[in-house]
Amino acid sequence: MRDLAPTITRQRLLVEGYYTIDVDEDVIGRFLNELPDVLGLRTYGRAAVFAPAGLGRQTNEGFDAFVPLIDSGISLYVWTAARFAALVLFTCKAFDSSAAAGFTRDFFAMTDSEYQQF
Secondary structure, three states: OOOOOOOOOOEEEEEEEEOOOOOOHHHHHHHHHHHHHHHOOOEOOOOEEEOOOOOOOHHHOEEEEEEEEOOEEEEEEEEOOOOEEEEEEEEOOOOOHHHHHHHHHHHOOOOEEEEEEO
């Protein structure tokens, strides 16, 4: 992918994996509050966690969540039936991708996970 704005710092990371812990709105909120601290990023608002139960296909039931950062944001998507989660970080400040992936893997006790910076 061609860098269309080389003067603007941007870092993106996708982390996906199968989790083993029990996940609810409080757990997701705690994760989205702790991850920025681990990465040295700052939030400017509370994490928003949505559970659109019954509005879509049952296989896609779960949570959609977001926390705004001073330098962009973090989104988390959770499929509860599959016990699968996908995290997307988009920042205008550099962060340690392996630390983000490791924290996510450990927090959710993931049995299988992958991450890709882009």
